[in-house]
Each structure stands twice: as C-alpha cells, then as structure tokens.
Amino acid sequence: MYGAVDLGARQAAVKKRQERQQAPASPQAAPAGGDPGSTAYVVDVTDQTFNTEVVERSQTVPVLVDFWAEWCGPCKQLGPILEKLAAEAAGRWVLAKVDIDANPQLGAYMQQMGVRGIPFVAAVVGGQLLPFLNGAAPEPQVRQAIDQLFEALRKEGLLADEPQDEAVPGAPALDPALIEAEEALQTGDLATARERFGALLAANPRDEQARSGLGLVDLSERIQGVDATRAVADADAEPANVALQLAAADVEMVGGQVEAAFDRLVATVRRTAGDDRDEARKRLLSLFDIMPGDDPRVTKARRALQSALF
Numbered sequence: 001m002y003g004a005v006d007l008g009a010r011q012a013a014v015k016k017r018q019e020r021q022q023a024p025a026s027p028q029a030a031p032a033g034g035d036p037g038s039t040a041y042v043v044d045v046t047d048q049t050f051n052t053e054v055v056e057r058s059q060t061v062p063v064l065v066d067f068w069a070e071w072c073g074p075c076k077q078l079g080p081i082l083e084k085l086a087a088e089a090a091g092r093w094v095l096a097k098v099d100i101d102a103n104p105q106l107g108a109y110m111q112q113m114g115v116r117g118i119p120f121v122a123a124v125v126g127g128q129l130l131p132f133l134n135g136a137a138p139e140p141q142v143r144q145a146i147d148q149l150f151e152a153l154r155k156e157g158l159l160a161d162e163p164q165d166e167a168v169p170g171a172p173a174l175d176p177a178l179i180e181a182e183e184a185l186q187t188g189d190l191a192t193a194r195e196r197f198g199a200l201l202a203a204n205p206r207d208e209q210a211r212s213g214l215g216l217v218d219l220s221e222r223i224q225g226v227d228a229t230r231a232v233a234d235a236d237a238e239p240a241n242v243a244l245q246l247a248a249a250d251v252e253m254v255g256g257q258v259e260a261a262f263d264r265l266v267a268t269v270r271r272t273a274g275d276d277r278d279e280a281r282k283r284l285l286s287l288f289d290i291m292p293g294d295d296p297r298v299t300k301a302r303r304a305l306q307s308a309l310f
Contacts, residue, residue: 041086045096047105054096058120058124062093062150062159064132067120069101073229074136075119081139081256085146093150123149125158138228139256144186173199181213195218207273208293215290223250235264242268242276246283253287257261261287262301270308281305 045053045065054063066082068075078095092125100107100118110120113131121133132149133142149276153159181196194217200210235241235248245268252261265284269277284305291298 008289023263026040035255039210041091042097045103045106047103048094050098050103050106054124055127057094058127061091063096063124064093064146065098065122065124065129067097067098067100067106067115067118067122069099069118070277071101072118076162077229078119078121078136078142081142084139084256085143087103093146123153124141125153128158138251138254140254178209181210185213185216188220189256190217190220211289212291215286218286219250219253219290220245223254228255239267239271242272242280245280249283249287253290258291258297259301262297262304266304266308269305281309 098106123130123132135253197210197213231251232248235244249261249264268280
C-alpha cells in the first residue's frame with residue numbers, strides 16, 4: 001500500500017524546491033574526495049572512503065547512505081529518487097551510495113545491523129547511524145519519510161531548526177479546512193481527505209488546491225496494492241490494453257515520472273477510439289488537475305493531447 005500521495009508537495013512546495021535548486025551549493029555539501037562522477041550532493045562511497053565521506057561529513061551535514069547492488073531491481077527504482085531529492089535539498093543533506101558487491105566490508109557491516117535485504121538506507125548524523133528505509137517506495141513516500149526524519153531529528157536536538165519563511169504582509173491566512181484536508185491526505189486518511197476537499201470544491205468550484213487534492217485522493221486509492229514494476233511491464237507488453245496503460249500511468253505518476261505518465265496516456269489516446277479513447281483522455285485530464293496549472297510538463301502534454309485528438 002502506497003499511502004497518501006503528495007506528488008510535488010503541492011504548489012507552494014514546488015516553488016520552494018525550485019528556489020533551492022537555483023541556490024548556490026552549500027560548502028558543507030562539497031565532496032571530500034569521492035569518485036570523479038560524484039556531485040556536490042551525491043557521492044559514491046567505498047570501504048576505504050566511508051569514514052571520511054560519511055562519518056566525518058555527518059558532523060556538519062546529515063548523510064543518507066543508500067546500500068544497493070547492480071542486480072537489485074528495487075534499488076534501481078529507489079536510487080534515482082534519492083538522487084533527485086538530494087539535488088532538490090541543495091546541501092541540507094548528502095546522499096552516499098554504497099555498492100555492497102564492490103565493498104564487502106560495508107556489505108558485512110549492513111548485515112551486522114540486522115539488515116538482510118536491499119535497498120536499505122541509513123541516516124548518519126553526528127557520527128550516529130540510524131536505520132531509515134528498508135525497501136523501495138514511490139517518490140512521494142520517500143519525500144515524506146525524509147521530511148519526517150528531519151523533523152524528528154530537530155525535535156531530538158540533533159539538527160538546528162530551519163529558518164521559517166517570513167509572512168507576506170497582507171497575504172490571506174490559510175483556510176483551516178484546507179489545512180485539515182491536507183493533513184488527512186498526508187496521513188493516509190483518504191475518506192476524510194475526500195470529504196474535506198469535496199466540501200471546499202463545492203463551496204468554490206474554482207479552488208485549484210481542492211481540485212488537486214481530490215485528484216491526489218483518487219490516485220492514492222487507485223494505486224493501493226498495485227505492484228508498480230509489474231504494472232509498467234504488463235502495460236509495455238500489451239500496448240493495446242487500455243486498462244493496463246491507465247494503471248501504468250498511475251504508478252509512473254506516483255513514482256515522479258510525470259512526463260512518462262503523460263506520454264503514455266497521449267499515445268493511448270492517439271491509437272484508440274470511442275470509449276477507450278475517452279477513458280484515456282479523462283484519466284490524463286485528471287492527472288493534469290494534480291499538477292500546478294503552469295507546470296511546463298502539463299502545458300506540453302496538453303498540446304500533445306490536442307494533436308492526438310484532432
């Protein structure tokens with residue numbers, strides 16, 4: 001079960017993350033001598049460099065350690081998500097990647113912690129290693145788990161509080177009903193979230209936040225219990241099966257592959273007719289509602305949809 005889906009942490013968070021991506025790199029996050037392919041926020045770690053790259057670095061910035069292997073399919077799903085989120089964090093934390101096959105000492109260390117499977121992610125803060133994630137998960141869940149981890153670390157006094165955004169003079173206060181709806185969505189209480197967002201939309205049919213929230217509730221319900229890897233594989237094997245294409249687009253959307261989801265549904269619209277075409281079109285429009293209206297991926301996909309229809 002995937003739980004509540006955030007998909008970009010809503011419009012305000014999208015803007016905030018874009019600002020962080022444009023910010024200069026934090027000097028604390030610069031690699032301390034990793035492989036040539038390392039970036040400021042992602043570094044490959046070996047048996048020999050673990051102490052420097054992870055333990056010592058964690059004294060100044062939190063480090064998430066991703067234990068993976070080339071043969072591990074779920075690792076190939078989780079790894080790119082972690083790398084993307086590390087880039088968005090822009091130095092607030094660093095991702096260290098450990099190939100357990102190439103680094104047997106670290107692989108053995110992972111087993112000593114009682115971990116038997118990968119992918120496995122540990123958090124290292126101030127030299128302390130804390131088990132964090134065991135197994136793959138879609139991007140929204142990973143994003144939410146990281147946020148919760150850092151909030152817990154702040155409460156424990158292991159991290160300094162982040163500066164709060166200053167209030168904009170004259171800006172309207174957030175609607176308490178919207179806050180309640182968002183909290184229900186984040187905690188996986190989909191029935192309450194549907195009720196709250198529905199009431200907001202009934203009161204104001206132009207409420208984009210409520211419409212987006214309802215779209216996320218629908219998507220969250222559809223992907224519960226779905227095997228993401230199998231859904232995409234089955235859809236790729238049977239391109240004429242519209243139901244499979246819809247399911248694959250859903251899991252791609254949840255996994256952060258927004259353009260792939262849009263492209264899949266546009267292609268389905270293009271090669272179908274009648275009820276099948278209309279079903280694919282409606283599903284694509286519902287996914288558009290989840291995203292900010294000015295997202296360039298939505299704009300591009302809307303043009304592609306028009307071309308496919310006419």
